[in-house]
Amino acid sequence: MQSITIRRPDDLHLHLRDGAMLEGVIADTSRTFARAIIMPNLVPPVVTSADAKAYRERILKALPDGHRFQPLMTLYLTEHTSPDDVEEGKSSGLITAVKLYPAGATTNSHGGVRDMEKAMPVLERMAKIGLPLCVHGEVTTPEVDIFDREAVFIETVLDPLRQRLPELKVTMEHVTTSDGVDYIKAAKGNLAGSITTHHLIINRNAILVGGIRPHYYCLPVAKRENHRLALRAAAISGDPRFFLGTDSAPHVDPLKECGCGCAGIYTSVNTMSCLAHVFEEEGALERLEAFVSLNGPAWYGLQPNEDRITLSRQPDPIIFPAKIETGAGPVTVFDPMFPLYWQVVQQA
Ligand SMILES: NC(=O)N[C@@H](CC(=O)O)C(=O)O
Ligand SMILES: [Zn+2]
Numbered sequence: 359m360q361s362i363t364i365r366r367p368d369d370l371h372l373h374l375r376d377g378a379m380l381e382g383v384i385a386d387t388s389r390t391f392a393r394a395i396i397m398p399n400l401v402p403p404v405v406t407s408a409d410a411k412a413y414r415e416r417i418l419k420a421l422p423d424g425h426r427f428q429p430l431m432t433l434y435l436t437e438h439t440s441p442d443d444v445e446e447g448k449s450s451g452l453i454t455a456v457k458l459y460p461a462g463a464t465t466n467s468h469g470g471v472r473d474m475e476k477a478m479p480v481l482e483r484m485a486k487i488g489l490p491l492c493v494h495g496e497v498t499t500p501e502v503d504i505f506d507r508e509a510v511f512i513e514t515v516l517d518p519l520r521q522r523l524p525e526l527k528v529t530m531e532h533v534t535t536s537d538g539v540d541y542i543k544a545a546k547g548n549l550a551g552s553i554t555t556h557h558l559i560i561n562r563n564a565i566l567v568g569g570i571r572p573h574y575y576c577l578p579v580a581k582r583e584n585h586r587l588a589l590r591a592a593a594i595s596g597d598p599r600f601f602l603g604t605d606s607a608p609h610v611d612p613l614k615e616c617g618c619g620c621a622g623i624y625t626s627v628n629t630m631s632c633l634a635h636v637f638e639e640e641g642a643l644e645r646l647e648a649f650v651s652l653n654g655p656a657w658y659g660l661q662p663n664e665d666r667i668t669l670s671r672q673p674d675p676i677i678f679p680a681k682i683e684t685g686a687g688p689v690t691v692f693d694p695m696f697p698l699y700w701q702v703v704q705q706a
């Protein structure tokens with residue numbers, strides 16, 4: 359196949375940041391994607407509906423002329439989040455989901471939830487009104503090995519929560535293990551998982567072999583090869599419970615390339631090229647559309663986009679920039695470590 363036309367994709371997990379970084383990165387998403395679920399882990403985080411409304415306006419203001427893009431807003435769950443505010447945010451159409459960051463699990467998560475009990479009133483309300491909870495599914499217990507944190511989260515936090523509140527819709531964000539894939543597949547309902555571009559491409563060797571490579575470091579950290587293969591199988595399967603959430607997470611290079619580098623990989627620039635490559639390699643190009651354009655919206659109760667994009671296989675490798683320049687500083691672009699041939703040639 360040399361060319362494929364699919365419904366315009368959506369990114370169901372995206373970090374756009376704020377200010378100069380927002381201005382520097384937004385076009386890399388809005389040029390190709392119609393909608394994205396916007397993560398609320400700003401400093402300070404997007405906690406109330408009023409915060410989300412103001413942030414949404416800043417995003418729309420930063421959009422380049424001619425780009426049509428809809429930010430789908432989320433609230434950052436805290437132990438003090440008001441159930442009424444969350445409900446108002448949903449009924450006014452502003453809020454698509456609420457995000458759970460276990461305190462200390464990832465970038466800007468120190469204000470997250472320490473004691474799940476304290477979040478129960480909000481979670482019960484969300485179950486009642488049908489508002490999905492997106493989770494960064496890792497425990498933060500220091501004794502638990504970082505490579506086991508997703509599996510332990512499923513067992514000790516997620517499964518008990520789902521048994522207690524079976525009506526709550528939960529998105530397991532950026533699934534990185536076969537444990538996560540199996541858990542989602544075994545669920546009777548109300549559970550789905552987003553998968554990132556990079557976790558379909560790298561395993562943990564990318565971070566550690568031949569020297570420390572900070573631009574492959576993200577959370578949850580990439581795991582062993584068998585886990586990457588399980589994620590690939592889930593993504594290409596067409597199973598509606600798996601969909602794209604890039605987790606594209608820009609940090610300026612000085613904050614990645616230092617003694618204690620930030621977690622996050624910036625994939626917005628070449629995500630569709632990478633994904634077409636992966637799906638072609640798996641002989642599953644005809645299921646790319648389900649993964650990037652159909653399954654995610656269906657899970658969130660949205661209509662799929664009406665307009666289309668076309669990807670075409672170029673004879674020569676496409677040269678993507680190694681980094682983009684933003685007003686906040688340079689941001690390194692994800693390098694899949696193989697040549698990319700698929701190019702988005704027509705955006706709408
Ligand atoms: N994925 C990451 O490694 N980083 C994200 C946070 C997150 O999604 O966990 C970020 O905000 O930088
Ligand atoms: Zn996360």
Ligand SMILES: [Zn+2]
Pocket residue numbers: 371372373397605607
């Ligand atoms: Zn993220």
